[in-house]
Amino acid sequence: MNEVKELESELRAEGVRITRQRVAILSALSDSEDHPTAEELLERSRDFDSSVSLATVYRTLSVLEGRGAIQRNEFEGGGARFELSNRPHHDHLIDIDTGKVVEFRSDKIERLQEEIARELGYELVHHRMELYGKRKS
Template identity: 50%
Template sequence: MTDTIIERCEAKGLRMTGQRRTIATVLQDSGDHPDAEELHARASAIDPGISIATVYRTVKLFEEAGILDRLEFGDGRARYEDAERDHHDHLFDMNSGEVIEFCDPDIEALQEKIAERLGYELRGHKLELYGVPKRK
């Protein structure tokens, strides 16, 4: 991935207001999976005029344009990540709400093997694991 979120929005013909640019930059710089409230807090620290409604409208627009992926882990919070990130899977910490990204070559190979055994060519997949930390 070489293009920024702003560049991909512009390439898709989206009108990029200053507030949308701020939200896109916050998303681009996020190393985690923020929800709309977290995005609002980060964006409004840069531009106090950004409302939560603007954040919700913007992430919906970006999602519909294929710029963002919406992630839902059953806790009532939709989280967002760049749709053009390298492939990875997710482990959701049910205690803290943290989302941990991982990619495991053994899992990737097993998924290919299962699809092949069932007579399919795998074109993509989404793996979400849910867990709690083990007590030590």
């Protein structure tokens, strides 16, 4: 089953009617390789269906977030940004000058976090890492 169909199932499970506008939003989310804001999703959704409204974007995002299908990121210095939850785990580096979000994965960091949790007597069940930086001149 492709991502759009999976997201449609998430909405249907909440009793949300699947409209052309919602399919456009789901398609824009599925096509995203970055971390769009609701406003950016509105613009991208309108490439699929020009009648999409911001209210429909917010309602759809709210339901998907409640179902755990998407993740809301609240990076410092910016509004909420969204990404699909079914993507492989990664951490974020945020450029404080441009707001650009860079995804990265480091096995070394993952091992160190597990080790720290274990040393403190915990089993790590979830984590998020956000690094903030400036490009070197």
